[in-house]
Amino acid sequence: MKRRSPVFLARRAYRLRRLRDAARLLPLVGMFFFLLPILWAPGATDRRDTAIDGIYLFVIWGLLIAIAALLARPLGTGEEPEAGEGQERDDSDIPPGGPR
Amino acid sequence: MPFNLLVLACLTYVAFLFLIAFVAERRALSGGRRWLGSPLVYTLSLSIYCTAWTFYGAVGYAARSGLEFVTIYLGPTLVFVGWWWVLRKLVRIGRQQRVTSIADMISSRYGKSSGLGVIVTLICVVAATPYIALQLQSVTLSFGVFAAAGTYGWALPDTNSTALWVAGGLALFTILFGTRNLDANEQHTGVVIAIAVEAVVKLVALIAVGIFVVWVVADGPGDIVARINDSRIADWDLVPSRWAGLIALSAAAVITLPRMFQVLVVECGDDRNLGTASWAFPLYLAGMSIFVVPIAVVGLKVMPEGANPDLFVLTLPLSQGQGGLAMLAFLGGFSSATSMVIVASIALATMVSNHVVMPLWLRLRPARAVSGDVRRLVLNARRFSIAGVLGLGYLYYSLSGGSAALAAIGLISFAGVAQMLPAMLGGIFWRGATRVGAGIGLVTGFAVWAYTLFLPSFGPGGVFPLEVFTIGPFGLGWLRPQALFGVEGMDPLIHALFWSLTCNTACFALGSLLSFPSPVERVQGLAFVNVFDTERAEPRAWEVGRVEPEELLKLAQRILGDELALAFFETAAQAQGTGGYLPDPTPEFLDALERKLAGAVGAAAAHAMIAELAGRARVTVADLIRVADETAQIMEYSSTLESQREELERTARQLREANEKLTQLSIQKDAFLSQISHELRTPMTSIRAFSEILMEGDVPPEMAAQQARIIHDEAIRLTRLLDDLLNLSVLENGTVQLDLRLANLNELIDKALRAAGQTRPERVFVVHRDLPSEALFLRTDPDRLAQVFINLISNSRKYCDAARPELKINVKQRGARVIVDFIDNGSGIPKDKQQIIFEKFTRLTDSARAGGAGLGLAICREIMANLGGTIAYLPAQGGAAFRVTLPLRLEKHPFADAA
Numbered sequence: 001m002k003r004r005s006p007v008f009l010a011r012r013a014y015r016l017r018r019l020r021d022a023a024r025l026l027p028l029v030g031m032f033f034f035l036l037p038i039l040w041a042p043g044a045t046d047r048r049d050t051a052i053d054g055i056y057l058f059v060i061w062g063l064l065i066a067i068a069a070l071l072a073r074p075l076g077t078g079e080e081p082e083a084g085e086g087q088e089r090d091d092s093d094i095p096p097g098g099p100r
Numbered sequence: 101m102p103f104n105l106l107v108l109a110c111l112t113y114v115a116f117l118f119l120i121a122f123v124a125e126r127r128a129l130s131g132g133r134r135w136l137g138s139p140l141v142y143t144l145s146l147s148i149y150c151t152a153w154t155f156y157g158a159v160g161y162a163a164r165s166g167l168e169f170v171t172i173y174l175g176p177t178l179v180f181v182g183w184w185w186v187l188r189k190l191v192r193i194g195r196q197q198r199v200t201s202i203a204d205m206i207s208s209r210y211g212k213s214s215g216l217g218v219i220v221t222l223i224c225v226v227a228a229t230p231y232i233a234l235q236l237q238s239v240t241l242s243f244g245v246f247a248a249a250g251t252y253g254w255a256l257p258d259t260n261s262t263a264l265w266v267a268g269g270l271a272l273f274t275i276l277f278g279t280r281n282l283d284a285n286e287q288h289t290g291v292v293i294a295i296a297v298e299a300v301v302k303l304v305a306l307i308a309v310g311i312f313v314v315w316v317v318a319d320g321p322g323d324i325v326a327r328i329n330d331s332r333i334a335d336w337d338l339v340p341s342r343w344a345g346l347i348a349l350s351a352a353a354v355i356t357l358p359r360m361f362q363v364l365v366v367e368c369g370d371d372r373n374l375g376t377a378s379w380a381f382p383l384y385l386a387g388m389s390i391f392v393v394p395i396a397v398v399g400l401k402v403m404p405e406g407a408n409p410d411l412f413v414l415t416l417p418l419s420q421g422q423g424g425l426a427m428l429a430f431l432g433g434f435s436s437a438t439s440m441v442i443v444a445s446i447a448l449a450t451m452v453s454n455h456v457v458m459p460l461w462l463r464l465r466p467a468r469a470v471s472g473d474v475r476r477l478v479l480n481a482r483r484f485s486i487a488g489v490l491g492l493g494y495l496y497y498s499l500s501g502g503s504a505a506l507a508a509i510g511l512i513s514f515a516g517v518a519q520m521l522p523a524m525l526g527g528i529f530w531r532g533a534t535r536v537g538a539g540i541g542l543v544t545g546f547a548v549w550a551y552t553l554f555l556p557s558f559g560p561g562g563v564f565p566l567e568v569f570t571i572g573p574f575g576l577g578w579l580r581p582q583a584l585f586g587v588e589g590m591d592p593l594i595h596a597l598f599w600s601l602t603c604n605t606a607c608f609a610l611g612s613l614l615s616f617p618s619p620v621e622r623v624q625g626l627a628f629v630n631v632f633d634t635e636r637a638e639p640r641a642w643e644v645g646r647v648e649p650e651e652l653l654k655l656a657q658r659i660l661g662d663e664l665a666l667a668f669f670e671t672a673a674q675a676q677g678t679g680g681y682l683p684d685p686t687p688e689f690l691d692a693l694e695r696k697l698a699g700a701v702g703a704a705a706a707h708a709m710i711a712e713l714a715g716r717a718r719v720t721v722a723d724l725i726r727v728a729d730e731t732a733q734i735m736e737y738s739s740t741l742e743s744q745r746e747e748l749e750r751t752a753r754q755l756r757e758a759n760e761k762l763t764q765l766s767i768q769k770d771a772f773l774s775q776i777s778h779e780l781r782t783p784m785t786s787i788r789a790f791s792e793i794l795m796e797g798d799v800p801p802e803m804a805a806q807q808a809r810i811i812h813d814e815a816i817r818l819t820r821l822l823d824d825l826l827n828l829s830v831l832e833n834g835t836v837q838l839d840l841r842l843a844n845l846n847e848l849i850d851k852a853l854r855a856a857g858q859t860r861p862e863r864v865f866v867v868h869r870d871l872p873s874e875a876l877f878l879r880t881d882p883d884r885l886a887q888v889f890i891n892l893i894s895n896s897r898k899y900c901d902a903a904r905p906e907l908k909i910n911v912k913q914r915g916a917r918v919i920v921d922f923i924d925n926g927s928g929i930p931k932d933k934q935q936i937i938f939e940k941f942t943r944l945t946d947s948a949r950a951g952g953a954g955l956g957l958a959i960c961r962e963i964m965a966n967l968g969g970t971i972a973y974l975p976a977q978g979g980a981a982f983r984v985t986l987p988l989r990l991e992k993h994p995f996a997d998a999a
Contacts (some may be wrong), residue, residue, distance in 0.1 A: 020184060027182025034174050034347060037342040050336065051328040054393055055166055061177065061386050068181045068379035075184070075375060 016074070023071050025062065033060045113431055114269065117438075120297055121277045121290030128289040137369035139376030145363045146381050149176060150388050151231075152238035152437035153510040156300055158389060160410035162396040166336025171343060173389050173792050177382040183374055186355065187364070189459035189528050191374055193631050194365035198699040202361040202520060203451040208698075209527040209628050210535035212619035212707045213447070217455030219542050220520060224358045224451060225489065226546075226554070227327050228444050228518030230509040232493030233500065235437035242433050245414050246426075249680045267494040270441050271487050278446040279482045289782030290368055291442060302431075303387055305432025309413055310391025312425055313398045317416075331397045345594040346511075352521045353514040359440060362447040440488070449485035457481040458705040475659055476702055500558075512557050515597050519545035522601070522608045530612075531625045537612030545604025548584075553596035556581045603662035646926070649682040650931060652693060653976045659700050659709075666974070668696060680934075684750065688763060704991055761935055768939075780821070783814035806911070824955045831962035840967065840990060843882035846874040849909060852889035859894040868908040876911065876918060879989040880967055888960045888971065892922045892982050895956065900980065904995035916988050921974065923981040934973050937976045 037053060161169035199205045207217035277290040318324050329385045354360055399412035407415060417425040522541050528535040560566040572580040582592045584599050656665035666681055668719050673683040683689050690710060697706035790807040830836050902925045910921040929937060938961045964971045969986030
């Protein structure tokens with residue numbers, strides 16, 4: 001069965017722009033998770049969970065690094081010509097990678 | 101471990117670094133830059149963020165304040181992961197504007213203001229001095245650990261002298277590799293590679309100690325988790341303001357610390373490296389901090405009560421009898437300290453020389469003309485600054501006595517440099533930011549920082565007496581340094597950070613809103629803020645046609661060095677379609693030259709220097725339109741007209757020049773024809789007269805012989821003249837037969853000097869040569885080449901008008917080409933004549949009838965063309981100067997393909 005292919009031009013350029021949005025969002029996400037301990041740690045709990053807190057921080061850290069590494073290559077330097085800067089229409093229901 | 105062995109290991113390690121830096125510089129020179137500029141090296145060089153304060157101090161920090169130490173790494177992680185926001189823009193601006201330091205960047209953004217450059221330089225020096233002292237202290241302390249633990253009972257005689265030795269050694273290394281060259285962009289390959297190696301050493305060392313602690317001393321990760329929750333570290337309290345404030349502070353510091361800016365922006369050879377560093381540098385930071393808490397916990401347990409947790413990295417392996425591991429840790433700490441000091445002093449020295457010494461020199465120097473060797477001045481200024489910066493660090497260390505107060509100085513220093521953040525971010529994101537705003541903001545922020553944090557850090561009674569802390573200066577309670585405006589109970593660091601940045605930002609914003617920027621500022625603002633959108637939003641700030649290119653070349657040679665300047669001018673001339681070494685001083689060219697110079701001496705100084713030669717800097721209508729992006733079509737149209745008119749004027753000037761040249765040539769040709777008829781006629785007349793006498797018969801034999809000799813001599817003169825003409829036409833047609841063989845350049849020059857000695861043999865000529873550089877074997881036609889040399893040397897002997905004539909012969913090899921320069925100390929060839937000396941029948945002085953018919957240089961030019969080379973006049977060398985360029989190995993006749 002043929003999938004419905006929405007009218008959409010310059011798919012790659014569109015993906016690239018969203019990728020840049022992701023790159024811009026990433027530090028904000030990181031900041032949120034790094035500041036999160038403020039909400040629970042000083043809550044005067046008597047539990048001695050410093051090790052768990054540390055592990056939490058390093059896990060977030062590792063995830064940030066991994067996502068940044070995944071984003072870095074396709075992002076390039078932002079200097080590459082955006083192949084076919086086309087109109088953006090109907091961008092609501094395109095799955096990542098989209099039908100080709 | 102014997103102390104002597106430790107010193108030996110240290111020296112070996114330093115020698116190894118020297119070697120690496122040296123090899124890297126060599127490789128960079130021979131073009132092998134590829135792996136040198138790789139993302140890996142770039143990322144590793146960024147690791148100078150982790151100083152000895154991090155290497156040793158993080159464990160101590162964790163032992164005292166639990167997980168808070170990690171904030172120092174979380175800030176940079178966020179900045180790097182979010183490289184798309186700020187770093188990418190910074191690096192791009194840095195490359196486009198050839199930024200040499202953070203002071204240069206801020207000064208350049210705000211209208212190339214030298215005042216701002218001085219302020220930023222001052223802030224950086226004040227903030228960095230204690231930090232350098234801290235590094236010296238850490239090295240001294242770690243030496244002390246080994247001395248105390250030494251089985252030989254060897255005690256360190258004097259910590260001060262150790263620090264002095266370390267500072268001296270570092271100064272030497274930095275001066276050797278940091279001020280070797282003054283090339284564009286201030287990149288120091290050798291230093292960067294050495295830093296990268298040190299980065300690996302410190303990471304490996306810390307991880308090795310970590311693995312030892314987790315799997316040898318403790319029983320693996322599970323045990324460590326249990327130990328952490330049992331230890332007193334688990335009692336730490338997260339202070340929300342400190343947690344958030346320190347993350348923000350370290351994020352600010354990672355882009356404003358002069359040394360970070362140096363490796364991040366100035367030494368960045370390729371934009372793409374940043375993409376890799378965006379995840380690899382946070383990874384490095386995570387690697388540096390993952391074992392910090394385990395080491396602290398185990399250290400607290402194993403080491404005796406009262407042991408300094410700052411030195412656990414070193415003392416823990418020592419206490420377990422692991423001398424080798426301790427040595428590795430020691431080298432790691434040593435690496436952290438040295439790499440930070442080296443880069444920081446290079447960055448600071450660049451700022452001091454470009455923003456303090458150069459402007460002062462430009463202002464104080466008596467003559468208007470740029471005189472003296474600026475290159476040497478800049479390099480020496482830089483060398484003295486490096487020594488000065490390290491000297492200040494040492495002085496601070498010995499005055500503060502290496503007290504525990506130093507441990508807090510890292511964060512104080514961070515807060516100091518963070519004062520540059522508003523001006524920097526405002527500069528790259530807000531076009532309305534002005535010089536006045538930036539200046540007021542910086543000064544205010546710096547003052548508040550000094551008052552609330554830096555000066556109080558010397559403790560009550562240090563700089564401020566105790567009363568100032570408790571009741572305020574002059575009894576003004578709201579001015580207490582640690583409770584400004586009555587805000588009490590805040591952590592002193594956060595208090596200072598909050599007030600200094602708040603006042604700084606407020607003054608910056610208000611100053612910018614209320615002041616009005618100069619045109620150059622507005623143009624630079626646009627170039628910075630829209631660095632990605634505009635192709636080249638550079639100010640074309642120069643009036644055309646006022647400046648002599650030769651003057652510019654002189655200036656450029658003094659700053660960039662002869663070779664680089666000549667190459668730059670030659671490329672520019674070729675790009676403009678004119679030959680030789682002197683391009684038209686178009687706005688584009690002046691602009692390119694300014695940025696090239698800015699790479700060496702900073703934007704403000706370069707701007708001032710060119711302004712001195714080129715006259716008033718001007719912002720064109722086109723630039724202003726770009727700035728005021730209200731699209732005023734009509735103005736744009738008129739500006740287009742104006743630029744077209746300028747273009748026309750330039751073309752017309754070139755045409756006029758061409759016409760002049762033609763007219764001159766035609767006049768010369770006429771002159772030559774009458775000259776040559778005269779030359780032909782004179783011998784002809786005497787030949788005719790004497791042959792008539794001989795024909796009459798009754799001449800005594802000895803008279804007949806004499807007359808026959810005269811006839812013969814005159815005939816030879818005629819033949820020589822005709823030979824020359826014939827020679828020239830053969831050369832021009834390219835039908836000449838070349839006799840290609842190997843020849844020693846040294847012998848060729850010897851031969852030419854001997855042969856040319858017959859010209860005006862009464863003159864005493866001093867010839868300067870560099871024999872080793874002449875030891876080259878060329879494959880060429882040696883006789884023809886010698887002819888060229890003889891001609892140039894005889895010309896010099898004939899025309900050099902100096903009282904004590906000198907001739908300098910320089911030989912250089914550039915890849916597969918050889919360059920031979922002949923430079924004398926006469927008055928040279930006037931600019932209007934430089935164009936035509938290689939034309940046929942050209943003689944500059946009618947009076948000096950020194951033989952020849954004005955064919956010598958024309959023949960030289962044709963010979964060089966046949967030998968696959970060139971001959972050109974080199975302007976601005978302090979005399980007549982000719983450059984002969986030819987291939988090292990001429991394989992076949994250069995015209996063979998065309999024939």
